[in-house]
Amino acid sequence: MKNQASSKYKQKNNRPFIQKSALSIKTQVLPYEEVQQLIANVI
Incomplete structure (x- = not known):
């Protein structure tokens, strides 16, 4: 049960990072x- 909660937390935490990296890729390309x-x- 604890493991499941931590993986959910990690997924939530990863989203802003993914958006930031996508944004930085866009700014490099444009x-x-x-x-x-x-x-x-x-x-």
């Missing part, structure tokens, strides 16, 4: 100007 436009759109 041209710099495009990234600035995206940031400007968010703000």
Whole structure:
């Protein structure tokens, strides 16, 4: 039972990390100007 809970907790914790790494990959692939436009759109 304890093991199951910890694996669920790990899955939850991994999501933001996966999103961050995906975001960093996107920013590396996209041209710099495009990234600035995206940031400007968010703000």
